[in-house]
Every structure is written in C-alpha cells, then in structure tokens.
Amino acid sequence: MPAFLGAGFMAPCIQGSMLFIMENNKQTRISGIGDRVTSTISVTLVLFILGLVAAINITFGGVERSVKEKIGFSAVLSDSLSPQQVAHLKKLCAEVPYIKEYEYLSAADVLDSETQGEGQALLDQIGFNPYAPMIDIRVKALYANPDSLTHIMEQWRVMPEVEEVSGNTEMAANLASNAKVLNTVLLIIAATLLLISFVLINNTVRLTIYSRRFLIHTMKLVGATGAFIRRPFLWWNTLQGVVSGLLGGALLCALVAWAKDWYPPLGDLMPWGATFVVLGGILVLGVLICVIAAMLATNRYLRSDYDEMFD
Numbered sequence: 309m310p311a312f313l314g315a316g317f318m319a320p321c322i323q324g325s326m327l328f329i330m331e332n333n334k335q336t337r338i339s340g341i342g343d344r345v346t347s348t349i350s351v352t353l354v355l356f357i358l359g360l361v362a363a364i365n366i367t368f369g370g371v372e373r374s375v376k377e378k379i380g381f382s383a384v385l386s387d388s389l390s391p392q393q394v395a396h397l398k399k400l401c402a403e404v405p406y407i408k409e410y411e412y413l414s415a416a417d418v419l420d421s422e423t424q425g426e427g428q429a430l431l432d433q434i435g436f437n438p439y440a441p442m443i444d445i446r447v448k449a450l451y452a453n454p455d456s457l458t459h460i461m462e463q464w465r466v467m468p469e470v471e472e473v474s475g476n477t478e479m480a481a482n483l484a485s486n487a488k489v490l491n492t493v494l495l496i497i498a499a500t501l502l503l504i505s506f507v508l509i510n511n512t513v514r515l516t517i518y519s520r521r522f523l524i525h526t527m528k529l530v531g532a533t534g535a536f537i538r539r540p541f542l543w544w545n546t547l548q549g550v551v552s553g554l555l556g557g558a559l560l561c562a563l564v565a566w567a568k569d570w571y572p573p574l575g576d577l578m579p580w581g582a583t584f585v586v587l588g589g590i591l592v593l594g595v596l597i598c599v600i601a602a603m604l605a606t607n608r609y610l611r612s613d614y615d616e617m618f619d
Contacts, residue, residue, distance in 0.1 A: 348548050348555075350512045351594060354505045355556035359590040361501050363564065363578060365494050366586065370577030372487050376452035377408050379483065381475025383464050385441045387415070393469055397443065406451040406460055411444045418442055440471060454481040506597055513545055513601035521609045534610050541602045549598035553591030560587065 385397070394412065401410040413421065418439040447457065454477050465473045517524075520541075527537050564583050568574045 344516065344544075344548070347512050347516050348552055351509050351548060351552035351598065352555040352559075354508050355552055355590045355594045356559045358501055358505050358593070359556055359560045359586050360563070361498055362586045362589065363560065363583065365498060366582045367574065367578045368490065368494060372490075373449040374577065375483060376449035376487075377446055379452045379457070379476070379480050380408075380444065380446040381457070381461050381464070381473055383443045383445065383467075383470050384472040384474075385443065385469055386471055387440050389441065389469055394441075397469060401443065401445065406447050406456070408446045408448045410446070413442050413444065415439050415441050452480055453484045505593075506601075509594075509597045510601040510604070513548075513598055514605040517541060517602065517605040517609065521612075524606065524609045525612070528610065534607075537610065538603070538606045541606050542599055545598040545602035546595055549595035550591065552598070553587075553594035556590055556594070557587040560590075 385394075389397075398410075398412060401407050418441065422439060447460065451457065451460065457475060457477055457480050461473045461475050461477075464470050524537055528534075561583065564574075564578060568578070
C-alpha cells in the first residue's frame with residue numbers, strides 16, 4: 309500500500325467498519341433483549357436458591373445456639389448462707405462471661421417447685437424443709453461443650469458456699485457431636501451448590517456471549533483492541549449481576565418476611581441483620597461470577613480463529 313494511503317486511508321476504513329458494526333448491533337438489539345432478560349432471570353433464580361441455602365444454614369445455626377443455651381448445671385447451696393453471701397453469688401453470676409442466665413431459688417422456692425405447690429403438707433408431716441437453696445445456671449453457647457462445662461462445674465464445686473453441683477455433660481457431648489455432623493453436611497451442601505451456581509451462571513453468560521462471537525471476531529479484524537471489545541461485555545454482565553442480585557434478594561426478603569409471620573420464633577433464629585448479610589453476599593457473588601464468566605468467555609473468542617467460531 310502506498311505510504312500516502314497509510315494512516316489517512318486506514319482510519320476512515322476502521323471508523324466506517326465500526327459504524328457498520330454498530331448499525332448491525334442496533335438491528336440485533338431487539339432480539340438480544342430477550343436473551344438478556346432470560347439470562348437475568350436464570351441468574352436471579354440461581355442466586356435466590358443460593359441465598360435460601362445460606363439463610364437455612366444461618367437458621368440452623370440459630371437453632372443450635374438456642375439449644376446449647378438451654379444446657380447448664382445446678383449448684384446446691386449451703387443452708388447457712390447469709391444474705392450477703394447470696395448477694396455475692398448473684399453478683400458473681402452477673403459478672404462471669406460464661407453465664408447466659410441464672411435463677412436463684414431459696415429453700416422455700418425449691419420446696420414449692422418440687423412438690424408442685426403442696427410444700428405445706430410436707431412441712432406439716434416432717435416438720436422441716438428438706439430442700440436447700442440452689443442456683444440454676446444456663447451457660448452461653450460458646451461454653452456449652454463437655455470440656456468447658458466440666459471445667460466450669462469444677463470451679464463451682466470448690467466454692468465454700470456450694471454443697472453439690474450437677475449437670476448433664478453427656479447431653480452436651482451428644483449435642484456437640486450431632487452439631488458437628490450437621491455443620492459438616494450443611495457446609496458440603498453449601499459448597500456443592502456454590503459450585504453448581506458458578507457452573508450454571510457461567511454457562512448462561514457463555515451462551516449470551518456465544519451468540520455474539522462473530523461480532524467479536526469482526527471487531528478484532530478491524531483493529532479493535534481486546535480491552536475495547538471486552539469492555540461492553542464486562543459492563544453488561546456487571547449490571548446483570550447487580551440486577552439479578554437485587555431481584556434474588558427481594559425474593560429472599562419476601563420469603564423470610566412470610567416465614568417470620570408464619571412462625572414468629574424465626575425472628576430470633578434468622579434476624580434481619582443476618583438476612584441483610586446474606587443479601588449483600590449474593591449481590592457480590594452474582595457480580596463476581598457474572599464478570600468472571602464474561603471475562604473467560606470473551607477471552608476465549610478473542611483467541612479463536614474464524615474456523616473455531618463454529619465449534
């Protein structure tokens with residue numbers, strides 16, 4: 309090519325080719341809208357299912373925490389405790405970090421509880437109250453395991469105000485074992501669904517870009533750089549991830565609100581704070597998966613020859 313036809317000739321050709329591509333893109337935009345809507349709905353449903361699994365995992369975690377916080381022990385106290393010693397024990401229970409809640413029962417309270425309100429009849433028969441005061445203690449979920457519970461009970465046994473300490477460490481051991489198995493199963497399910505979600509979203513994005521592979525090839529032939537070709541696909545899939553994440557989050561919020569209205573205790577097991585964390589997670593995950601899938605698919609066709617476009 310003559311030198312005087314170099315840059316001056318090529319620039320209009322490239323510009324004209326790009327304009328031609330843009331005109332063709334406008335003509336196919338209407339047909340592409342259907343593909344994009346279908347792709348967005350598919351990604352939304354996948355993210356919704358993933359968010360639902362995460363919400364179920366959090367709910368099971370709340371159930372586990374609630375059950376653990378019902379585990380504790382009882383400390384039988386000496387009959388000769390003074391009011392000051394009782395006040396000291398109550399202060400201790402309020403300050404130590406491992407106690408979730410406690411209840412002090414006087415000898416009269418224990419008598420009334422054990423006899424179901426018929427304590428006076430027993431007093432009339434034997435002439436004295438056979439029961440001693442006690443403290444029922446429930447530990448926090450973090451300490452509701454056999455080792456921690458045993459260590460705490462040993463600390464109470466050596467107190468001079470305490471006569472006897474009893475607790476169900478076997479129940480704590482069974483609960484810890486079952487919780488470990490359940491958490492492992494839920495983790496495997498979550499990891500499997502995350503992998504499936506990536507594969508499904510990746511395939512959806514690849515199919516969308518596959519329909520435009522010849523456009524990518526034409527733009528490459530007229531001199532467009534890889535970054536220039538890649539930019540609109542990345543932008544669109546970022547937008548698709550945001551929209552899909554918001555729609556999936558809206559569906560999940562509606563389901564959580566309905567579930568809490570149907571079964572109010574779920575409000576404590578699945579608080580809105582945890583729900584919003586899940587919503588943020590599926591939004592970020594949707595954007596990341598869509599962008600990564602778009603990057604991989606676009607790079608594939610940028611590296612492909614014309615003959616490979618038919619594969």
